[in-house]
Amino acid sequence: MKIVFRVVAALVLLSVFVFTVSAQDAAVTVAFVESQPTTLDPHAGRTTDDFLVIRNVCEGLTNYDPVTLAPIPALAESWTISEDGLVYAFTLRAGVTFSDGSALDAADVKYSFDRLSDPNRGTSYTAGLVLRDVAGWADARPVAPSVGEGTPTPEPPTPPGAISGVAVVDDQTVAITLSRPITSFLTRLTLPGGVIVASGSLDASDGTTPPVCAGPYIAQEWVQNDHVTLTANESYWNGAPSVKTVNIRVIPEASSQVIEFEAGSLDISLAPEADLPRIREDAALSAQLRTIPTLGLYNFRVNLKDPKMGDVRVRRALSLAIDRQLVIDTVLQGNGVPAYNMFPPGLAAHNAEYAPFVRDVEAARQLLADAGYPNGIELTVRTDQNETENRVLNAIAATVAEAGITFIVNSTEASVYTQDRNACTMEMGGIRWTMDYPDPENMVVLLLPNAATRVNCGYGEVDVAAEIDTLYNQGISMPLGPERDAVFQQIEQIAMDNALIVPVYHGATSRLVSSRLGGLPLDNNGVMRFALIALQ
Template sequence: MKTIAKLTTAFATASLLLASTALAAKDDITIGVRLEPPHLDPTAGAAAAIDEIVYANIFEGLTRIDQTGSVKPALAESWTISEDGKTYTFTLRKGVKFHDGSDFDASDVVYSLDRARGEKSVNAQKALFEPIESVTAKNANTVEVKLKRPTGNMLFNLGWGDAIMVDPASADANKTNPVGTGPFKFSKWTKGDSIAISRNDAYWGDPAKLKNATFKIVGDATAAIASLMAEDVDAFPQFTAPEMLPQLQSDPRFKVVIGTTEGETILSTNNEAEHFKDVRVRKAMAHAINRQSIIDGAMFGQGTLIGSHFAPHHPAYKDLSGVYNFDLDKAKALMTEAGLENGFKARLHLPPTDYAQRSGLIIASDLKKIDIELEIISVDWGQWLKQVFKGKDFDLTIVSHTEPMDIGIYARDDYYFNYKDANFKALIKELNATSDETKRNELMQKAQEKLNADAVNGYLFQLAKTGVWNAKIKGLWANSPVQANDLTDVEWMD
């Protein structure tokens, strides 16, 4: 009997140890993402898919944006701003190292910011750094940034993925072998399949709770739902099959979280293309498109109507969504006024995202009712960036602009919308020089009104953040104030 009791006790102890080990071993995660990034250097590309993997995980900036949209210290532990608002003095954290073991200090800040704003810069958000007059290392842990003029959003701008800090020795290789200072290190990129990162045990801050994370590229909605159900993927921070959300909400294995994004989803318009130069044509399209039917039909009810390039959750938001109500008679009258009562043909380039593909079909059907016949051209993300975003060889396209507070892009002559308006530029110039929050909000509302009045683009809806993940996971962001899947605080619960 004693022998049996001992064996029973031993078996129970072994079982407990095995169970404990199994629980302790759950320190990895597989994150599903829709698009494979063109590369992994956020300072050299506009694709949101880059930042969604590397921001706050591999790379860090002087400041960082948290999930509430607030500016927090990152590689700069503190800063002071001169009374005239033109000199920022940053105190850097000590003992920070890049993933290859090299030290991070003030010289890296000088290099990173000068590189981002330099003549040869390929930074997609180079304009963010234009207000900088000089960057000076006062000592190894102190950097002075002088501005040409006060810039109210400078600390926020320095928290973008485009403003991350890089090491001169490894910067040129960051597209394929990213080396940052973040809580995770790059491990492996299996093209067409996944990107793996691992915990940086030499991290300057609190270590990540996860040991390994894999970003799995899941190209379509059918594969996404299948991978969730099979538990091959643990989480989709942005689930691409909104029609499946009710089913997933009823499954106790999953948590469905509906949040907000900075993603203004627009019918981007080449304002210098034939016919689209005429504001009457752009307004006709705005009246001809049933935007609510796009939200209902393409997004299965997930999305918020917008009337300009501005996020509804921002305190400066002005609701202009009803200005261009769905009205085919108005649309046809505007086309006649423009001398185009017989319509015309145009191209609609669609990137591979589900929202673009689905919305494009509805928009093509709507515009056909006012005799605008669209040729739908589906392109992959690399082609879209090359032909549409950089080459400006397009008429119309559909894309979500997920950069935070990016209304200023309309003031850039070289931006792909080809919108060049002196009055709008003056508004943005005044906004950039204003620090008072009340005045800034007034100027941002005027900017929204101007874009709406000029019908620069077709403002469709604000993209919802439809997250789905294993119910035992905590720490993933509910909202997306920046393009990020920040895994810093993610962990598995018992």
């Protein structure tokens, strides 16, 4: 199916034509990360490939700095925050226009957030992340009433179709009222669901209609199962991008992307683990290899109620017995960073000097002996059938055996594992956690009893649960900066002292980037942002 978009007479109309690149040297060709988009609707986007298009075509009130990942002004040139931290007043940039030529105003912001709050339209998981602390979210997403035995099924509540906490002050000002002070709100606004679209432009969207946004690019053509073409928005408020055309191809096999890169058909490609040894041995390819730590943590969620894993000495022994660097070097081919603590590199709260779980086999043996297992212990980890994770777990099993730990990997179909993990019918389970937004609170949720799996695993009953909760509620409302980071580092230390999770590694993404691409083709979140590319 071929879907082509053209801006004509200030309206986005469907038309049938093939876009021809007139300046080949100003064009860049890349490939989607997973497969291809499932939708172009920013309020329904949910995959990495959806977000790749949305982030380059649209923009929100805020964006994030490509290096520090801190929130920065975007469509809002400035904002003020009330003393109680509840009211954010955003002043919009003057003179900003959408891709259809219409002017940005506060009504567009209200339309965008009202639509995102609509449960029938805002189906992206980012809707809750952006708006859950905005006043009126509970009314916009009412919970269906419970049904008592023998009583008629009540009518489900009708959402208002708007969120009351977002209000137009004047054409250039929007006030957003929160239900509680939450410092990460500015960061959450950088999520794809938080982008601003022109009023009414998505009323009839079926997911294939391009969003009318004010970002650096315009979706020009979508040929499903083949490619998406973006063209530069020459009226972009921050200056027209130097890359005038971006062709994003559908090449699901990562190794095929490498072959295309070597042939000169791609400017950026994935560099999968299987190809990394060959890439590193090739002088030309290795010079174009980029590896960026990602904001994630592979870890074990433990059953704190389990007779064995409920003993902190056993948890700490396991944490100390893992040879993380060996796992990264042999299984991941260097595509990761050992997680000796909780927060990944790239977060301001990351402290590289804090490493409580550097490998110490003798200390692990002593802890097991103290816990009553002088002759060793048998532990079982649950997981699904993800190939890389299973290879990681088997490598871990080999390394912890030196400390007397027999580490059994129980791999089942994903739905079975998910059901058992939620019920916590396990000693521990592998968790592939990728942060939704770059704020330490989004990592600390791994410790909070706010999901069934962690409730059932006893995270709300452990002795330090109340202390963590107090610090968390203190930290989430503090201004960004070292003092706030210090509060989250306190939480991290409590979690590591008690080995509430077993951190294994922070992920990384490796890409081949053509030497003709200067600037910042990949930001420090591993996202391709084409407007940041400077052609050599």
